[in-house]
Amino acid sequence: xxxxxxxxxxxxxxxxxxxxxxxxxxxxxxxxxxxxxxxxxxxxxxxxxxxxxxxxxxxxxxxxxxxxxxxxxxxxxxxxxxxxxxxxxxxxxxxxxxxxxxxxxxxxxxxxxxxxxxxxxxxxxxxxxxxxxxxxxxxxxxxxxxxxxxxxxxxxxxxxxxxxxxxxxxxxxxxxxxxxxxxxxxxxxxxxxxxxxxxxxxxxxxxxxxxxxxxxxxxxxxxxxxxxxxxxxxxxxxxxxxxxxxxxxxxxxxx
Amino acid sequence: xxxxxxxxxxxxxxxxxxxxxxxxxxxxxxxxxxxxxxxxxxxxxxxxxxxxxxxxxxxxxxxxxxxxxxxxxxxxxxx
Numbered sequence: 001x002x003x004x005x006x007x008x009x010x011x012x013x014x015x016x017x018x019x020x021x022x023x024x025x026x027x028x029x030x031x032x033x034x035x036x037x038x039x040x041x042x043x044x045x046x047x048x049x050x051x052x053x054x055x056x057x058x059x060x061x062x063x064x065x066x067x068x069x070x071x072x073x074x075x076x077x078x079x080x081x082x083x084x085x086x087x088x089x090x091x092x093x094x095x096x097x098x099x100x101x102x103x104x105x106x107x108x109x110x111x112x113x114x115x116x117x118x119x120x121x122x123x124x125x126x127x128x129x130x131x132x133x134x135x136x137x138x139x140x141x142x143x144x145x146x147x148x149x150x151x152x153x154x155x156x157x158x159x160x161x162x163x164x165x166x167x168x169x170x171x172x173x174x175x176x177x178x179x180x181x182x183x184x185x186x187x188x189x190x191x192x193x194x195x196x197x198x199x200x201x202x203x204x205x206x207x208x209x210x211x212x213x214x215x216x217x218x219x220x221x222x223x224x225x226x227x228x229x230x231x232x233x234x235x236x237x238x239x240x241x242x243x244x245x246x247x248x249x250x251x252x253x254x255x
Numbered sequence: 256x257x258x259x260x261x262x263x264x265x266x267x268x269x270x271x272x273x274x275x276x277x278x279x280x281x282x283x284x285x286x287x288x289x290x291x292x293x294x295x296x297x298x299x300x301x302x303x304x305x306x307x308x309x310x311x312x313x314x315x316x317x318x319x320x321x322x323x324x325x326x327x328x329x330x331x332x333x334x
Contacts, residue, residue, distance in 0.1 A: 047334040135334040158331040160264040165331055181303045182313065185330045189301055193333040196265070203334065231263065231328075240326065242306055247313060 007036035007061070013105055017059050030219040031059060035105075037218045040064040040127035042115045042143060044091040046203030047157045048133025049081040051211040055131075056099040056106045058215060063099065064109040064127055067091040078200035115139055121146055129217055131155045131210050135193055137184055144170065144177035148253055153217055155210040162199050162234040164206035167227060167244065168213040170253075174227040179247040179254075202234050256321035257281055258291060265329045266297060282319065289315040291325065304328040 009017070009031060020026045020034075039060050041052045044067040056063055069091050071082045086094035092110035099108050113119055115134070124130060124146045132143055132155060140156070147154035147170040154170040156177060170176050209230055231240040248254050260278045282290060288307070292299050292315070305312050306326040307319070319325070 043334055045334050133334055135332065137330055137332045140332075157334065159333045160331045163264050163331070165328075180311065181330060185300055185303060189298075190330055190332050191265070196333070198333055231326075233263070240306075242309060242311065244311060247311075249313070 007032040009035065010105075013059065016103070016105065020058070025221070026219060033218050033220070034059045034215070035061040037129070037214075038062040038064070038127045039129050039131060039214055039218075040066065040124055041131045041133050042066045042139065043133030043135060044069075044079070044081060044095045045075065045133055045135055046078040046159065046198060046200070047207040047210065048095075048131070049079045050204050050207035051131050051133060051155075051157075051214075052095060052099060053081060053102060054208060054211040055214060056103045056108075058211070059103065060106060060214075060218070062107045062109060062127075064111065064123065065092055065095050065099070066111045066113065066115050066123065067095070068112060068114040078198060078203055080204070116142065121149070124150060124152075127152065129153045129155060129214055131214060132157050133207070137190060140177055141184060144252065148176055155213045155217075157203075157206045157210040159198055159203045159206055160193075161197055162202060164202045164232045164234075165229060166206050166209035166213065166232075167229040168217060169227070171217070171227060173246065175244045175246045176250060176253045178252040179250045180229065180244060182247070182251060199234055202232070205232055205234075256284055256286070256319070258286075258319055259322070259324045260291065260295070261324075261326045262295075262297075263326065263328045264331050266301065266327055277324075285318055287316050287318055288312060288325070291319060292327075297327070301329050302327050303330045 017031050020031050037060050041048050071086045081095045081098050090112050092112040096108045096110045130143050156169050157166045227244045229242040229244045258280045260280050
């Protein structure tokens with residue numbers, strides 16, 4: 001790789017990103033912004049697989065990836081970062097190898113740990129935006145708190161069986177996760193995905209919507225449009241797009 | 256009056272199996288979002304997000320009107 005300053009594009013990068021450079025709404029400026037961006041993907045499962053793959057392919061300059069798990073056979077139905085040969089390997093290692101192979105111009109920063117407590121805050125402080133690839137509500141509330149503390153956006157996504165949701169939260173003046181979901185539900189009311197199941201393509205769609213939100217944010221389109229919650233129902237092959245505002249009574253970001 | 260209701264994610268199993276289609280729910284005039292939940296037999300703390308005519312409503316005492324479209328969501332935790 002030829003040496004360039006942080007957000008300048010090398011000749012090889014110009015070839016790689018030719019289809020982006022040809023899009024007037026992305027172009028040289030958008031691609032340089034992507035290169036300068038530092039994106040943290042928390043959780044490398046059904047959501048984190050497609051979002052990290054496409055963000056790496058798109059040329060996000062630095063991609064932090066967080067997960068404490070190892071690859072299991074039951075992951076492969078939807079977690080397209082991995083293949084049969086990586087079963088049993090730490091997800092961060094398998095993901096790092098796959099993402100580097102996909103785009104060696106992206107700097108991958110793996111963190112093999114559970115995203116919690118002081119570790120979470122320390123890691124997130126080095127990034128511009130957090131992508132939610134988690135599989136539990138506790139971590140979503142934590143990501144929201146950290147995003148608000150650091151004044152960085154939170155690309156929310158979640159899935160259940162044949163349905164999913166995505167939104168860019170914690171953008172200045174916009175809603176946060178608690179504006180939508182003010183308090184955690186009783187723990188016994190939330191069944192784990194191992195029990196409820198997930199149609200593999202659904203996190204694929206939602207993860208790519210999250211990646212799209214990140215690209216919109218980095219290339220400055222997100223600031224121009226109000227926040228929306230997208231709800232995808234694969235049963236009906238239908239999207240619901242709901243305008244969402246900050247809740248003045250929000251316990252986290254309200255007045 | 257009749258309210259058009261769509262139940263998402265786990266709520267479907269909590270109430271009528273609506274196979275994703277809208278339910279038409281008859282309610283007394285002046286009924287609230289809270290009344291709708293009890294009519295459907297849905298535990299209030301299972302509903303995280305209530306959308307009425309495309310807008311989020313955190314206040315369960317909001318009065319509904321004939322023809323209102325309501326979408327109800329439980330917490331969605333999967334990834």
